[in-house]
Amino acid sequence: MxxxxxxxxxxxxxxxxxxxxxxxxxxxxxxxxxxxxxxxxxxxxxxxxxxxxxxxxxxxxxxxxxxxxxxxxxxxxxxxxxxxxxxxxxxxxxxxxxxxxxxxxxxxxxxxxxxxxxxxxxxxxxxxxxxxxxxxxxxxxxTRYLPQTDIIRQLLEREALGELRVVTADFGGHVPYQPESRLWNPALAGGALLDLGVYTVSWASFALGAPAGIIAAGTLAPSGVDEQAALLLSSAGGAQALLSTSLLAGTPSLATISGSAARIETDSPFWGPSGLRVFRSDGTLAAHWRDPYGRPHRDGMAYEAAALARYVGEGRTESPLHPLAEAVDTLATIDEARRQLGATRVE
CATH class of the missing domain: 3.40.50.720 (NAD(P)-binding Rossmann-like Domain)
Structure with a gap:
């Protein structure tokens, strides 16, 4: 191991x-x-x-x-x-x-x-x-199409982390409150969960699949959208995901996947090209990979566009790395979290 x-x-x-x-x-x-x-x-x-x-x-x-x-x-x-x-x-x-x-x-x-x-x-x-x-x-x-994500995907496929137990992810930023702006206006589907938070929920889905249980806590802006939220997702097998998102404070933008044999910790930001560390079960560092490809920040969107072009060329109608059903399930998780928070919904 x-x-x-x-x-x-x-x-x-x-x-x-x-x-x-x-x-x-x-x-x-x-x-x-x-x-x-x-x-x-x-x-x-x-x-x-x-x-x-x-x-x-x-x-x-x-x-x-x-x-x-x-x-x-x-x-x-x-x-x-x-x-x-x-x-x-x-x-x-x-x-x-x-x-x-x-x-x-x-x-x-x-x-x-x-x-x-x-x-x-x-x-x-x-x-x-x-x-x-x-x-x-x-x-x-x-994020699904980044090189670092494929390294993690391969480790999960090989079950190199052992039995998965805990997944974490955070993504928050300080956004001044302007009630008519996109992030704060319920008519424009504002709120932390539908913007930054979708990255964290998708990360949990990537590691654990759709959750069997959802518990959400947080606060609402005066406009009624969620300004900050913490989610506890549980899998059918007993693993948990701890997620946080905020429009009130910048957070580290880190993500982890921890199993019985090892854990993965991303560099920041987990949602863009960065890197990852793998730790053994005794806490010692096994490996640190840094992205060497020179496509920083949103330049990493080139990977998803290239993937789409390949899939279309292969005659596919959806992505095998991020199926449409999973995108729907991610929104179902956010639906339930927003319901628990009492966030204003305009559909």
Whole structure:
């Protein structure tokens, strides 16, 4: 066991630049769309060929700033563009259902920013529509496609940690309270859980699967959205996940998976390219892996785009590393946590 832990498996992901080239359309040219577009153009053969917004001026400005060929002054025009293979949906998650269905109806493959929708029921509608249309659909949980995640995946597949017992993850940031802004406004599906918290719930799902029990505690903002939350998730086998998220304070953004034989601790941030440490059951360090690939921070979104292109080339309709059913289950966990907290719901 000691030797196996000291020699970590190599990530199995090929270079993002080697993925088949698809033509992308960006629906919702905001900050994360800008980082996504730049990551694709820097690190892959993918190309964003069109940007669409309700504002023609905003779409044109985005296209000019990020080397995009053309722009559209409506979402309908973007999804109807015959030169677009796949639509990246980067609008606020309160609009994901509408925009996903719009793109699917136009016959486009879709990558939807996380969370896939506001509720599990909305996500199920997207999944059903994509399957009926036969198009590829994927939630943009980019953490699943990082090299470090594949190392962890291989350790879990080999049961190198022994029997899993405790999983932890945190993600918090200090966001000044502005009741009309996206993170604080219930009409825009604001709150910590549906934004930062989705990373932590997805991490627990990655390690343990869908929870058998959910206990949530936290506080609400004056607007009624959850401003801070702690979740205790339990698995059918008795393992537990301890998760926290906050809009009130920055937290370390660390995650762990602990088993009877060993534990994994990520470097910070666990949700982006960083690294990991593996400790033996006696607490001694077995190995420390640092990401060597030079795609820091949101440049790591190149991996998910490359994965999508490969899956489409293989004729798949969903990701084998992050199936649509799991994205739905993650939202079901958040649904229940928000219900327990009494968070305002606008659907």
């Amino acid at each position: 000691t030797d196996a832990l000291a020699t970590l498996p190599a990530p199995r992901h090929p270079d993002p630049a080697d993925a088949p080239a698809l033509r992308w359309g960006v629906l919702g040219p905001g900050g994360i769309a800008a980082d996504f577009t730049d990551a694709l153009h820097r690190h892959t053969g993918q190309r964003v060929v069109a940007a669409g917004s309700r504002s023609a001026e905003r779409a044109a400005a985005f296209a000019a700033a990020h080397g995009v060929e053309r722009s559209h002054g409506s979402y309908e025009a973007l999804v109807s563009d015959p030169d677009v293979d796949v639509v990246y949906i980067a609008t606020p998650h309160s609009e994901h259902l509408e925009h996903a269905l719009l793109a699917i109806a136009a016959g486009k493959h879709i990558l939807i920013e996380k969370p896939m929708a506001v509720t599990a029921e909305q996500a199920r509608r997207i999944v059903a529509a994509a399957r009926e249309a036969g198009v590829f659909a994927m939630e943009a949980m980019w």
